[in-house]
Amino acid sequence: MTRRRASAPPRTAVVIGGGITGLATAALLAREGLEVTVLEKQPVAGGRTGSWQSAGFSFDTGPSWYLMPEVFDHFFRLLGTSAAEQLDLVKLDPGYRVLFEGSPDPVDIAATRSENVALFESLEPGAGARLEKYLDSAVDVYDMAKKRFLYSTFASFLPLLRPDVLKRGPRLAQLLLQPLSSFVAGKFTDPRIRQILGYPAVFLGSSPFTTPSMYHLMSRLDLADGVLYPMGGFTRIISVIASLAEDDGVKILTGSTVTRIRTTASPSRTGSSSRRRPRATGVDYTDASGHPLSLDADLVVSAADLHHTETALLPRELQTYPERYWKHRVPGPGGLLLHLGVRGELPSLAHHTLLFTRDWKENFEKIFGKHPSVPDPASLYVCRPSATDPEAAPAGHENIFVLVPVPSDPTLGSGGVDGGGDPRIEAMADAVIAQISAWADIPDLAERITVRKTVGPQDFVQDLNSWRGTLLGPAHVLKQSAFFRGSNASRKVDGLLYAGGSTLPGIGLPMCLISAELVLKRLRGDTSTEELPVPGNAVPGRGSGA
Template identity: 70%
Template sequence: MNAEPTSSTAEEREQVSSKTRRSAKAVVVGAGISGLATAALLAREGYIVTVLEKQPTVGGRAGSWESEGFRFDTGPSWFLMPEVFDHFFRLFGTSTAERLDLVKLDPGYRILFEGYRDPVDIVANRDENIKLFEEIESGAGRKLDRYLVSAADTYDIAIRRFLYSTFTSFRPLLTADVLKQSPKLLQLLLQSLHSYVARRFKDPRLRQILGYPAVFLGSSPFVTPSMYHLMSRLDLADGVYYPIGGFTTLIDAIEGLCMSEGVTVRTGMTVTAIHTQPGESTPSSKKRHRASVTGVDYFDEQGEHQSLQADVVVSAADLHHTETTLVDDSLQTYPHRYWRRRIPGPGGLLIYLGVRGSLPQLEHHTLLFSQDWRENFRKIFGRNSSVPEPASLYICRPSASDSTVAPAGHENIFVLVPIPADPSLGRGGTDGAGDEAIERLADTVIDQIANWAGIDDLADRIVIRRTVGPQDFVEDFNSWKGTMLGPAHTLKQSAFFRGSNASKKVSGLYYAGGSTLPGIGLPMCLISAELVLKHLRGDTSTGPTAEPAPTRTQG
């Protein structure tokens, strides 16, 4: 990934330098991946940084749970866009290779289709996937080749011009490459991913393979802009990776960067308010804010009320919670009325299973797709939502690639079922102790996996079981409507239409994470941290931040 030079002026750089010299204090709310990444970047910039995390451990949604020799990643499980991680680590003079033990999965994932006997495996080779499409539908191989060329072109311009943009100025976007491709980009924005795919492929299985990436974006292929067909470059051409030891190793690596930069991370701290004072003009613009940030209030581990002063506050918590709970009503950039017009991503039923014996029927990643695709998404996102039956769902079996996540002779299974973002569906628990509706749905899903994958005795072999429901996301992460991901990536909730990384009313208040720019997913959360840094620098460039020159090896 080639970083472009920043567009900050000499005066702005001097202002940043001056601020750095006086060792300004920054508080980051939340120690998920975006909070830790932001903290590390700010500390490297010269800020004195404290991270306050509600939970007893760091990681947020990308957490870890251990029981009886099993270790489960509790959230993200797909490692895509490796160049984003490479760039982030290089900002600190290190690399992904030094910090993580990545393996490329082959096959990348397996799909089981309702109504079809044979599974379809997507492998780690672009040409082989083209052959696979051709075997399923005559002429589809050639069409997939063109589709992936378009996906790669769109992905490249997204990286260069959009994903790393704060959208505080549109002038940097008026470049020759953007203007040349603007007719195509406009068309991609105005039609759905499903329509774009359906015009090119007839077989319903191929349509589902190419439409499913919308779920990674917390949305439906029927409303997600076809701009996001770029996602297919990632799994069908670039491949899917996995960090040995699980995604907790990624969190450990970024927490390690925080420690090396002098960040203080405090867990068990519940932030209750963001404090402000009457504002004045910001250093990088003549715009007058109504207020400027002065610090936060929080409860410590003993439940005692505490305050912490800060020149900068970055909330990596849920944006809805931050704005409607932590900020005074008159200073909210995104008040309650804003959220009434927003569409949440799906809620989720999560099931963590320790299983006795082997499960060769499942790959590291396995997807189950229901036949009535449109109805499945209508039930999740429709006005009168309900739990789909049968549900399309996702299974992660990390023990297929990693011997450290389960005891010998056992398998580690994580199941994710997209369901409506509705906290009233309930909360989960261990060993069947969750709410009745959640546990009953988990039983149905386990039976579905057993039937579709041909594992007749699956339920009898389960030795560890834990469920998580939408209400858990509310209680653990202050999640808006219990969504497991954040606002869905519809047209009106993508790019510059999505929540900004900076408050419009409070100077010094910034936001990071999946509910703000650029969006959902681990790579996007890393980029959101970098966007906070760009705001602080007054940097309106559209590409990644310039990386430090590599250290010369002494010979």
């Protein structure tokens, strides 16, 4: 990319995938002056951040936690607007509720740090003061990660050789080598506290028993900063970014399935031309009617699953990450998803509710161990957006989204509507509904369900080309974090970049927005580690009609 930019900056770009990463990348490239086209295989854009409507219910089908708000705001400011202008954000209180197996007493995580310190003290004498120190550490590591690691393409390691990084070197090494579970256990004894502080590993597609303790930084996000919700649901974020991109001329073509990344011919192994790499020249794709088409472009950015991009869209000799690479990667969990429309109220469930099993380690071993199986009962997550957003459900009803982490195994099957999924998926869903009914004291939950849709790991393969049916992407274990995660630029093809949860910097909506920004850094040859400066001509108010 550096050699190519020196001679001819790209004027046109094609972005593969119209999820939040693809749309964000397209918007930034358009602001950079490129003519951009987004190709999305599904009938609508959104990817994992999708939506499903039925009988007056509006379900978010993917992400549902709004964390790291400053990352969202920075991204919007790069587009000349702000998160406050584009989104109606509400702080949740409680931030979330936790139900523990065998315990009748829920624990509500509050909206402020001081309240959570008091809460921890009530659960374990002395835990309040220890939480203060824990969160001080989380804030320090979070600020360091954001300043030196999250916004880095790692195209050069020289910018990391800064006094603030070198000074913390020994401590950072220790945090990388020690798992989060033992880091927490060394500070707290109450099993409820240990589970609350360990669960953020799931947001990273991993287990607290294998996730580096550096990721205790995640606790700053929910215990100190609080949890927000965008009114209208997370699909609102998609519509806003898509609208901003289209305002700058981006073309979004849905029902368009990319079948091949086109390149110049591979160089011969003899002569001076052997030093020249092939260059991306565009893509082949089929439209919604199945007609084959081609699109030329100076730059190709794949925001699709990295495994699919490399192994299905490129010939073997041009793959930076061929199939043998993935044999040694650790996938994040698969997911059983339930979208339930329920008659009547569900006050025992907060906007976010977590259900934690007593045998915590065994639960994760079943998901990530050598002999995986579906946990029963399972630690799971329930989202009730109708607790906050009246548009999520018709009057007198509740909207429930359930996520059950399961092994990343497509053979578990696909889901369906009104019990129409594979028998194993539907049986698992029945067991989950019964578990929520018992733990949350909703004895007639099953009888009150009026709308039901299930999603299984095979659906993630079919709809999102997800590697091994993983819900999120490669897990954030040590060998798949930061610069170990891989590059966001092809080492075999010039003009081919990658973005999204399966590449840098990792999993989650904020990471996807940062990933889009890293594409811009690659394009500019920018090896800095901090977020890009907001353009001086950015005018607050731009795009207010989105």
